[in-house]
Amino acid sequence: MTLYLPCLDTLNEPFPPVEQALNEPNGLLAFGGNLHPETILQAYQSGIFPWFSDDDPILWWSPTPRAVIRPAEFKPSKSLRKHMRRSGLTVTLNKATPLIIKLCASTRSIEETWITQEMQDAYIKLAHLGHCHSIEVWQNDSIIGGLYGLKIGRIFCGESMFSSESNASKIAFWHLCHYFNRVGGQLIDCQIMNDHLLSLGVIDITRESFISQLDQYKSSNIADDLFHPQTLSLED
Incomplete structure (x- = not known):
């Protein structure tokens, strides 16, 4: 056929x-x-x-299905909480978005990456225009993990994450959920389910349900000044 x-x-x-x-x-x-x-x-x-x-x-x-999580529903494990308390890590928002995009590409094998140079250039341009945002996890002066994606109204559309040290991508995701919930975000789109996302509490919903929520939240924007480069905290 x-x-x-x-x-x-x-x-x-x-x-x-x-x-x-x-x-x-x-x-x-x-x-x-x-x-x-x-x-x-x-x-x-x-x-x-x-x-x-x-x-x-x-x-x-x-x-379909579509992998999503409501930011308020993320529940860090006891071991992740313990790791965060003892790690001395610093987590930031939008302080190194182009570098996070490049690290997400370079830390994957040639066979598994879809973050081509053309894609990197496109999302770096979107970052310069204020649409693409990143979370960076720092150990002293080195980035050891992070993620990036697009903010569409009150939905964060995650593109990729990476970790060069244990739990770093989980810590980035935790801070994304905490901050995005605090500023009024309603849904995080993770696109396609995998084992790592499943371990973070991400669930599958139908495409129809996702489109319905997208239509509900995409026109209700969050103020751009809430996404200026800053250090993030898990305290409310």
Whole structure:
């Protein structure tokens, strides 16, 4: 059976409805187009994200189920709390976003990374425009973990995380949940479930449920000045 996959050839061409995404591979919706900031933002506002390798065209996805967590519902384990108390680590927001993006790419093998140079450049540009944000975990003057993603209204769309020391990515995620909840965030989109996300309390919901919540929260913005570079604390 031949499957039709839309090609986004025209500049500013709208994305097809997410309901047209393939079942196999799960969520593949379209190919082509570009990674201009306005294109990526349009995609995320529609429940779509780019994900492709160096040898692929740009591929656009909207899978079901969708991996999400409400920031208020994150519960750190006792061992993670203990580790954080004893570690002496510092956690910051938006103090090294381009570096976090590059570290998320470089700490993965060539076979598993989708963070191509083209993707890195696109999200660094989004960071300069105030749309892409990062959490950095510091051990003295070195970054040992972190994550980055886009803020779409009151939803944080996570892109990637990394850890070069035990628990560093979990600590970054904990601080993201705590801070995003404190400033009025409602949902963190983790895209596709894996064992690490499952261990953090992330759950799967249907694409329909995710799109419904996206439509509810994407137009209710959080003030940009709440995302200025700063050191984060777990105290309310």
